[in-house]
Amino acid sequence: MKIFATLGRRLAAADPGVSEPEPTVERSGLPHRFEAVGEALTSGSDVIDVCSVAGQELARDGASVEETLAGLRATWQGVTGDDPSYDVVTALVTAWSETTLGYLNQLSCEDPLTGLSSQAHLRSRLSELYRLGGAGTDAGIGGYALVVFEMPSGGDPSDEPGDHFTRAMRVARSGELARTAFARDETVARLGMHRVGILTRRDDHLGRRVRVLRTLLDGTEPHGLVRVWIEGLPTTDAVAGMLLDELARG
Incomplete structure (x- = not known):
């Protein structure tokens, strides 16, 4: 190129x-x-x-x-x-x-503006998990989930077209809070302009950690409530790539 x-x-x-x-x-x-x-x-x-x-x-x-x-x-x-x-x-x-x-x-494992993992790195991590085993095994994708949160839009300076730096700093701060709630070996990656995805193990503590994350984000976000949800992972690697692309465009 x-x-x-x-x-x-x-x-x-x-x-x-x-x-x-x-x-x-x-x-x-x-x-x-x-x-x-x-x-x-x-x-x-x-x-x-x-x-x-x-x-x-x-x-x-x-x-x-x-x-x-x-x-x-x-x-x-x-x-x-x-x-x-x-x-x-x-x-x-x-x-x-x-x-x-x-x-x-x-081309990079790290998003240059936020310091979070890049979407490409998250995609690579997912592909590794699909190669490890089938959808129903703990070693494979069945033992993992994708937690996604979306920053509210409207009323924030980072929503101005072209204000890449302010928007990136906003996402970077939110990413650090995500690492507080998910402090193990999770992959915390930027997805598009306003979203962050967290690849984490699906265990008995997942729901509680998502609630902690939502509380942390809402406590520092003056422009509305942050939307947080658990995204089910598809059974095939190809569909997982399409899911990430769709999340990044949202």
Whole structure:
């Protein structure tokens, strides 16, 4: 993946007489991935959501942030003759950065912003348990459960779009409380923007520890009650991966 590739490197085979390489232009006359943005501008439709989609797609393509911004500016000037607004740039860059960060998180055992385990690490731990034994054995997945909690939304500064740091600190504090209630060898991982998942043994103390966790979280959360629940684990590894993806999107 060429996240940090530059336009100059990608166009190194171009005419050496060209000193300032331009963004790749499609037959429509617009940079790649910006065709829908141009259509929205021409039709007078809302472009914020379209720019967010373009930012996500460019991040998945491995485009650098410089290349992404260059494509946005070229599109805006080509259609309107002006530069894009602050809100449009913010939507594009936020989508690009969140998608890129999500990719980087999949490569690491630790979420870089919160210090909690990454979703990829939790996924790996689950796969190990499925390999150990069948769903009905204590050694396998049947002896484990996934405790999930979700921070309330609304009324908190971390709910502002683009405020990644405040949101991460909020989740990190909650993760430390989770480690107080689940202080053994549990895996405490970040799931998406507002959720944390805890892979723990299913034993006679599970219900009491979940109640302790709920009390700790509610005692430090001024913006509403924290939702805490025990998620049943599927009988197959593939379905468990789909479950984690669904939880992370929630």
